[in-house]
Amino acid sequence: MxxxxxxxxxxxxxxxxxxxxxxxxxxxxxxxxxxxxxxxxxxxxxxxxxxxxxxxxxxxxxxxxxxxxxxxxxxxxxxxxxxxxxxxxxxxxxxxxxxxxxxxxxxxxxxxxxxxxxxxxxxxxxxxxxxxxxxxxxxxxxxxxQAGYAAAPKTGTFGAPVNPYKLPGWIASQNQSAGGGAAQAGFGDGGGLVSGGIVPWDGVSTVILSTIFVLGGLGLVVVGLTNAVSPTVGAARDKVTSALIPGGKAAGAAAAAKGAA
Known part of the structure; x- marks a missing residue:
């Protein structure tokens, strides 16, 4: 051409x-x-x-x-x-x-x-x-x-695509040679956030969601342990149970005794 x-x-x-x-x-x-x-x-x-x-x-x-x-x-x-x-x-x-x-x-x-x-x-x-x-x-x-991208897609630690559009601000602009010109970019990681191991913009949402799930799970564990070992929490639980369920704890105890008999 x-x-x-x-x-x-x-x-x-x-x-x-x-x-x-x-x-x-x-x-x-x-x-x-x-x-x-x-x-x-x-x-x-x-x-x-x-x-x-x-x-x-x-x-x-x-x-x-x-x-x-x-x-x-x-x-x-x-x-x-x-x-x-x-x-x-x-x-x-x-x-x-x-x-x-x-x-x-x-x-x-x-x-x-x-x-x-x-x-x-x-x-x-x-x-x-x-x-x-x-x-x-x-x-x-x-x-x-700006290019500096490779044909093969990549995934990060959390399975999110790493810079799927291969944006220059992440790779090529930090991969310059003394010769100048577009050849400065080249293909592959030439430094910058991606090759440096920092989670890129497209993995941030995955990190946030993962963190929320982990913290939520830890919160449930803490509540469960506290409920199991704390007399105050146990008493409060029994009080709520008695208020919501007719007979409450007493009815449960009576049923247990009847079954034992």
Whole structure:
């Protein structure tokens, strides 16, 4: 597949933020900035490479010209080295293999590359354009320099999936090399919360529920033991029983005596 740099840049922007004017000011919950969704952690080094000076992510967010320049610089380098599909794969996954089955939970690398190519060549369907206008978690919103995911799903200590969407804030942004670029991300755990053993966001609910069940069970045990060994609790129990059941404890004792006779 042969694409010009202009086509490639357009395709990536359409997949990431649907080409919206306000896409340049977009900052998502895990730190991807701008129309092309560049991670905050990569902004200083990438702007230094492309523009000759490092920018903060806030400065980058507020400069559409800087965002376009960085996207053209990075994608241009990938395009000349890996071709159009390889460049799109690099942007999404940090690896130049467009046929990779690695997934962010919404798209495999192959699916992402195909979407970029369709937008770049004007072949994207109206449905695809509508979907791109409303990006959601795991649906091509998180890009290459953040990727760092592996194809195989993982589960944590409590059986909950560990970072199923392989969000960059957990892995890739903390897996940078001196070389810069999307290759910083790479596949696999490069450090951060997941490989560090801390329960990720998607396991928190499981931990909370497990803790509630454990504490509830301990509470029942404590109440049972207290009831068994405490005379005061036993007396209170007998008083309640006598009030609720005619004859109460006396009736029970009489029935027992009658049975013994």
């Amino acid at each position: 042969s694409l010009t740099l202009d086509q490639l840049v357009y395709g990536v922007r359409m997949v990431e933020t649907s080409g919206r004017a306000d896409g340049y000011s977009t900052v998502n919950s895990i730190g991807a900035v701008g129309a092309y969704q560049v991670m905050k952690a990569n902004v200083p080094s990438w702007t230094r490479e492309a523009l000759g000076k490092a920018m903060t992510w806030q400065e980058f967010r507020d400069s559409p010209k800087a965002q376009d320049a960085v996207a053209r610089y990075k994608l241009g380098g990938y395009l000349s080295k890996y071709g159009a599909e390889g460049a799109a794969a690099m942007w999404f996954s940090g690896q130049p293999n467009p046929n990779s089955k690695a997934s962010d939970g919404g798209n495999t690398v192959r699916q992402y590359v195909d979407k970029v190519v369709k937008f770049a060549t004007g072949k994207a369907s109206s449905a695809a354009q509508a979907a791109a206008a409303m990006p959601t978690l795991g649906r091509s919103v998180y890009t290459a320099q």
